[in-house]
Amino acid sequence: MLPIDSMPPRIVMANTPTPLQRMERLSRQTGVEIFFKRDDYTGSELSGNKIRKLEFLMADARAKGADTVLSCGGAQSNHCRAVALAAVRAGISSLLLLRTGDPGHPPAAEGNILLDALAGAEIVWITPDQYRERDRIFAREADRLKDRGRNPYIISEGGSTALGAWGYVCAMAELVENLKRIDGGEVKPTTVICATGSGGTLAGLALGARLFDFPMQVAGVNVCDDRDYFLKIIDGICEEFDRTWPMQKASGPPAYEIVDGYVGRGYALSRPEELAAIRDLARLEGVVLDPVYTGKAYFGMLAELAKDRKRFGERIVFIHTGGLFGLFPIAEQFAELI
Structure with missing residues (x-):
């Protein structure tokens, strides 16, 4: 259960809960059950995480x-x-x-x-x-x-602060309910993957996962900087969260993984193979990613699965954090791909 008594005040603006959608063709293609948590549906102008x-x-x-x-x-x-x-x-x-x-x-x-x-x-x-x-x-x-x-x-x-992390503590509570509707009371082992650009989303997911007695792992594909940088940032957010809102059930720091090696040309700089992955998913599932965050994270996830299909277990939930508007200024970079 989410510790409602501990939750700080918020102004409800997002359209939540967001849906969890199974990517049927992508799942068949990769040999892994893949769902997208559609946080690009949190709104229109306010779309995203x-x-x-x-x-x-x-x-x-x-x-x-x-x-x-x-x-x-x-x-x-x-x-x-x-x-x-x-x-x-x-x-x-x-x-x-x-x-x-x-x-x-x-x-x-x-x-x-x-x-x-x-x-x-x-x-x-x-x-x-x-x-x-x-x-x-x-x-x-x-x-x-x-x-x-x-x-x-x-x-x-x-x-990306301890207070902001509450947003993805709540999102993890939503996700658990999504998965319980699919699995029943026994949630299957699941790895939750997101893009990591400032650390707050991954920190919130890790803090949220710690609250529930379900077999869930959390991983972030960093789109800038490196693993050591994000370990420091995310650990700092989690430590501040625990100091400010100590949870009765908290047992040790929250667990998470940084999947490094997919920054490519740098933050907000795309490689042709990343843009091709965005194109291919749009044509495979009718889902559009952004070039800065989800596109890089998705490319990294696919690259890891190509090396080892069991890298993230039998089921993945990819957090679609939005960002569609970022595609339009780089339209010319897609010219040779479409």
């Missing part, structure tokens, strides 16, 4: 009297698009630090950038070097807002 975390973070911002939320990400950040739109729902303004090579000539207003602008977000363009010092820039922008009589609230990259 970020809104689950933001339900808790926006509630906290509003409880603290914030009138402006600040967050950060790449130019086509799904998280920042979700922040901008969720802020409107919560009656709060937003300011986004977006990373680009030349802030003097930012990318065109398409994909997530267009949606940021439509939501009325104030965008501050910064370089990759400045992004590494984003805490300093957050402080500068927060001070500027305070000087104008505003009350800012900072949401870290991806909403």
